[in-house]
Amino acid sequence: MDELDRYHDLEGQSSHQGQTESTVPRKTTFLAIAVVLLVVALIGMVIAAVFAVSADGSSKTRPRNLIFVLADGTSPASYTFAREMSNFNSENPSPPLPLDQYFVGHAKTFSADHVVTDSAAGATAYSCTQLTNNEMVAVTPEGRACATLLEAAKKQGFMTGAVTNTRVTHASPASFTAHVPHRDSEQDIASQQTYNFSQSLDLLMGGGKAEFDERDDGVNFIEVLKSDGVKVIYTPDELQDLNTLPAVGLFAESHLDYEIDRMRNTPRTQPSLSEMVAKTLELFQKDGRKFILFIESGRIDQAAHANDPGAHYWEMNQYMKTAQVLEEFVGMNTETAVFFTSDHATGGISTGRRYNNDSYPEYTWFPNVVLRQTQSMAGMTLRLMKGEDLQTVYLEETGIDLENDHPEAYAELTGRTPTDNLQYKSALGFPLTSEAMIGWTTIGHTGVDINTYRMGVDISSIKGVVQNYKIGEILADTMGLVEALEEINEKYKSWTFDLTDISRGIQKMVKYHEDL
Numbered sequence: 001m002d003e004l005d006r007y008h009d010l011e012g013q014s015s016h017q018g019q020t021e022s023t024v025p026r027k028t029t030f031l032a033i034a035v036v037l038l039v040v041a042l043i044g045m046v047i048a049a050v051f052a053v054s055a056d057g058s059s060k061t062r063p064r065n066l067i068f069v070l071a072d073g074t075s076p077a078s079y080t081f082a083r084e085m086s087n088f089n090s091e092n093p094s095p096p097l098p099l100d101q102y103f104v105g106h107a108k109t110f111s112a113d114h115v116v117t118d119s120a121a122g123a124t125a126y127s128c129t130q131l132t133n134n135e136m137v138a139v140t141p142e143g144r145a146c147a148t149l150l151e152a153a154k155k156q157g158f159m160t161g162a163v164t165n166t167r168v169t170h171a172s173p174a175s176f177t178a179h180v181p182h183r184d185s186e187q188d189i190a191s192q193q194t195y196n197f198s199q200s201l202d203l204l205m206g207g208g209k210a211e212f213d214e215r216d217d218g219v220n221f222i223e224v225l226k227s228d229g230v231k232v233i234y235t236p237d238e239l240q241d242l243n244t245l246p247a248v249g250l251f252a253e254s255h256l257d258y259e260i261d262r263m264r265n266t267p268r269t270q271p272s273l274s275e276m277v278a279k280t281l282e283l284f285q286k287d288g289r290k291f292i293l294f295i296e297s298g299r300i301d302q303a304a305h306a307n308d309p310g311a312h313y314w315e316m317n318q319y320m321k322t323a324q325v326l327e328e329f330v331g332m333n334t335e336t337a338v339f340f341t342s343d344h345a346t347g348g349i350s351t352g353r354r355y356n357n358d359s360y361p362e363y364t365w366f367p368n369v370v371l372r373q374t375q376s377m378a379g380m381t382l383r384l385m386k387g388e389d390l391q392t393v394y395l396e397e398t399g400i401d402l403e404n405d406h407p408e409a410y411a412e413l414t415g416r417t418p419t420d421n422l423q424y425k426s427a428l429g430f431p432l433t434s435e436a437m438i439g440w441t442t443i444g445h446t447g448v449d450i451n452t453y454r455m456g457v458d459i460s461s462i463k464g465v466v467q468n469y470k471i472g473e474i475l476a477d478t479m480g481l482v483e484a485l486e487e488i489n490e491k492y493k494s495w496t497f498d499l500t501d502i503s504r505g506i507q508k509m510v511k512y513h514e515d516l
Helices: 003-050 076-086 119-127 149-155 171-177 186-195 221-227 236-241 273-287 299-305 309-332 367-371 377-385 390-398 407-414 422-436 468-478 482-494 506-515
Strands: 051-053 059-061 065-071 103-108 159-167 203-207 231-233 247-250 291-297 336-341 450-456 464-467
Touching (some): 065 119, 065 468, 076 309, 076 450, 103 468, 119 149, 119 468, 149 171, 149 291, 159 171, 159 273, 171 186, 171 203, 186 221, 221 231, 236 273, 273 291, 273 309, 291 309, 299 309, 309 367, 309 422, 309 450, 367 422, 377 390, 390 407, 390 422, 464 468, 468 482
Parallel strands (some): 065 336, 159 203, 159 291, 231 247
Antiparallel strands (some): 336 450
16 A cells, blocks of 8 residues: 555545544534433323313412312301200300311302202212202213213222212212213113223222112122122221222111211211211221222211201211311322312201291290200101101200190191101201291202302412312312313213103102102
8 A cells, every 4th residue: 555545445444433532522512412301201190190281371289189078958057057056065255167267168059950959960070160050960961971070080090989978879979970861760870880880990998788689680790899809898897907909888777867867876877977988098098009988978968958957067067077087187288189069058047037026036046955856857757657656756856845836837747647747857956946046048059159168278269259169170180180181071972871761850859859
């Protein structure tokens, strides 16, 4: 090789080496930029997991867990009534209820077809984030199934549960766990809760055992649940020992007893709402996954339907105990949001009523009269239906001498056959109500706005006066469930019901009122 060739050869090596060295910084820079962008993206994902942007463009902390509490039939006056009752013997004239410090505002409650909603439409507004007609359970006015928050939550990997002290097949819990065009179809609701259990629930607790194992079709759905690996329990002791999921607790054939009656039983034959909730939270916390839980304090409503002040108070008292359980849980699990509301008000209770039209009304009412009541009007009615003496039962359970102090009411009641319906129970409670100077406007629902409360992670976009379904929308947005709801609703377009044979109106509520 001559000098020129050797020169060109060396020059080529030098040139190639120079190109390699000059590209290294550029590649290193590109790699560094890529790493930075990846880190930024990961940070963004973390931030997005913690903070959500709501529909109005405001940012908010996204809770890990959500607990939605429905105090069925609770009016704003129910809270005043409960506060004064709870603190009658206190030196403080009006100490706060556990929820007072968490007050947010009010919710409007009308349904798609009535200015006064029922529980089915009221609960569906929250569960499906849209209005529907009275008596419809997670079904649109057009007759199509609508996706629920619990179904969407399950799709997104949340644990889910529903706890109530009514039948689990009753309108409010059913609106989160099933789809039927009329609330009376409780056996259909039970079948859906059974066959679709794994798609929407990890836990279900309340009453209504008869809807599962004493059915018209002869199918024992409790055995079906067990065959699918679901633990089924029936007693407070079994609840205390429960340590595994999935599970169903059916603690009564129908609704659980009113709290005023449950406390009479020794030993206790049914758990309280707060005990069921405490166990549920224990199990969910043990599992460790994020969760969304529906809770209903349902017998507040039924006591108000019966115009039963003592039963109404003790249900409110148990509801406040449940709120305290939740407050304690949130204190230790700060990524949890709890939202409290109602579906509607019931009974139109007032603390103060004019009974004597011949004189100017007194500005007072008497909690001590109600505190003397030791059994629900429903419980007393059942005793009278078995032949017990009216005067004896009433004096024993209310301290009121019915025959001598309320002769007109005594004559009316002795002239009627004791019947397990709202009209009789309301009449039975009237002497007690009048002595306490408490008023009731109806044995049905009212259209007043109802209270809202929140604790834990702040869902600040729920404030002031909000339509009920808007609350459902905000909760779905807050928990990142909007897309899942849309996907399920797309699938449900073909799940429709024939509405032509459904008779609407008050006659369809007969079974509901008789069950109270």
